[in-house]
Structure formats: C-alpha cells, structure tokens
Amino acid sequence: MNQNIHEYLSELEDIPGTRVFTAARARKGYHINQFAMSLMKAENRERFKADEKTYLDEWKISDAAKQAVLARDYNALLDLGGNVYFLSKLFSTDGLPFAEAVSTMTDMSWPEYRQMMLDGGRSPQGNRSIKGGY
C-alpha cells in the first residue's frame, strides 16, 4: 500500500515537540551534521576545543547555526536541520552523557529529567498529535 508523499510528510509535522529528520531537514542541515561528524576524529576535537569559532568558520554553515553550536542550543540546531546522532559528537566532545544532553532540549533540569525516566518516562498521553490534541 503506497502512501501519498504529501500526506506522509504532513503527518510527520503533526507531532508535538518533535522534529522528524525528513529529507528537507537533512538537506538544510547537511553541513551542520558534517561539521558534527568531523568531531569523530580526536585531532579535530582538539582543534575545535582550542578555538570553536575559528573551527566553525571553516564550515559552510549559517551564522545562526554557528551561534547555536556555540550556545549548545540543541533545539535551535534541530530546527536548522541538525540530527541528534550527528549532534551527539558534540555531546561526547563536551564529555556530556547522552541523556544529560538530551535533557537540555526539554523544559526540565537534568535531575528532574532523570527522575522522570526512573518513574516510567514521559507519557504519550496528549503528546501524540498537535492537531488532534490526544
């Protein structure tokens, strides 16, 4: 059963607090993600840490994206087409555990987020659909 691509893509935008990594986002964020990928190499991590701004200037990314990287504003980076598996190279460069970095995208502190997970996680109730509100 083939689905109409426009309906398919439109549904993906109907999830609260979520940026599904669509082709449009992958295209928009290509150079952000390739920058993040470059941090897989130890020598690049060293160069980045020594002077983040200069390192970022080597990449074809917008000033807004550079500011978002410098501020570690991960929600802004998602809006600009970043993907969490690529951005996680920045987490490890900062020595930040994955879950703690993820918590910065929510409205909770890390201890609050960790406790929510221990208590069973965020409920899907009310978090499934923007239009439907369920």
Added chain:
Amino acid sequence: MARITAGVGSSHVPLLGVAVDQGKSQDEYFGPIFDGYQWTRNWEASEAKPDVVILVYNDHASAFDANIIPTFAIGCGELYKPADEGWGPRPVPDVEGHADLAWHIAQSLILEDFDMTIINEMDVDHGLTVPLSMMFGTPAKWPVKVVPLAVNVVTYPVPSGNRCWALGEAIARAVESFPEDLNVQIWGTGGMSHQLQGPRAGLLNREWDNRFMDMLEADNDDVRHIPHIEYLRETGSEGIEMVMWLIMRGALGKSVKRLNRHYHIPCSNTAIGHIVLEPTRHSS
C-alpha cells in the same frame, strides 16, 4: 544446508555497552536489565550455539555520514572493528564476518529485487556490538561470525515495516539456499520506545511496546502494516528502530514459538526489551 534456527529482537542502547565495559552490569540500576538477559545468554551458550548471526541494526553516524544513506546495506567483509563514537572504541573483540554467506545473501537478495548496498569495509558501532555483549557477555573472541545488515532508520522516509518483513522473508530463502551446513540466527535490534530529541524527549510507552511484542508472537503478519506515523506518535522519534525487528520476524515464517521475553524501563532514555523466537516447522 544453512538454516535460520531462531530470531532475537533486542534493544541496543549504548549505555548498556558502557555498563558492560565498566563492570556495572550488576549494580542497582543495570542489574534488573542484565538479569532479564540471563536466560537468553545461557540459551545462546549452552543450547542454541549459532555459527552465524545476521545482525540487523542501524549505524548511528559512525560508518556512514550524511553523505551516503543506504536504505539496506549488507556487510560482505572479513572483519569489522568497533567504531570510535567519540569516547574511543569499545574494548570488545573485533567482529568476524562470514563473507561467503554474506555475498551469497547479497546476490540472492538483488536477484529477488532488493537493491542492496554492499559494504566491504566499515567500523561497527554500538548498534551492533551492544547486542553481542548482551547475548554473549565478555568473551576474548565473539563465539559467532556476523553478517551485518544496516538499515536507514534515521533519514525519512525510512523503509516501511512491510518492506522490512519482505526483506526478512527473502533473507530466509537466501540462507536456505546456501550449501554449507550452518546454524544461523537473525537478530533485529534497536528500540523499544524512546525519543532522544526536542521538548518531547523521554517519551516511553510500555503498553504499546508490549503490544508490539504480542504481535511478533502472533500467527499472522499484521505487525508489518503498522505505519511510520504510529511508531512516531506512540513510541517516540527513535522508536522507529523497531521496524528492524520485522526483518527478523519476517525471516522466521508464519508461526513462531516464544522462548523468552523481557521488558524493563528505563535504561538511559530508552525502554529495554528483548524477545527470543523460534520458527515453528511444518511438515508440508
């Protein structure tokens, strides 16, 4: 003849690898998770004893960057090293491939209209090495050869559940036409519910995950028709990894027997689940 003797679905959360590598698998946080895998570890070692595992997983921006995005890629190499995911490579053994079987499967799948990408050299990340640790513990050498099968579950559209199931069916036919006598398992990894991004991060869905495992045990293929949007709404943006379990399930045929099943919340951001299934052989 080679044959698929069992299928395993399992989460592959990177923190489980950290727990193994740092000797924390019996502490208060990780103990219940590793205890849940104990039956399966014993079964793999003393009863199942596979020669080869076809290990379905996804690469997490380790071997592949944003440049080339294969929907289905099969490793046909001799050896794969653990990837450096930014913390240094995991201190686990190198993963030995089964190039003869892998090339046989790759060719068979292409002749069955699955346009596979073939990989000769790559590093393998936690998606592949964590399930090996969960099933085999910390041996000096992995007791199986591995055929890695990497699926794009990151950039949309990812393959449909239906296509994944059909790929599993074709893999089973390919294995059965391999002349060497081999005991082969197929593992589908990833999931279960989790979301690692945005304000909705931390979403878990115990009820849905368990219903999914019920559907895997059923004598029908209804589970292959779950649309992407349902995984996304119900199980978080990264819960879509569960389509990879359908490649495993599709390879087992119409009906299966459940040997083990375990579910635990949480591990880091994720709901941990695993299931062990055996194909039910018919005399026909």
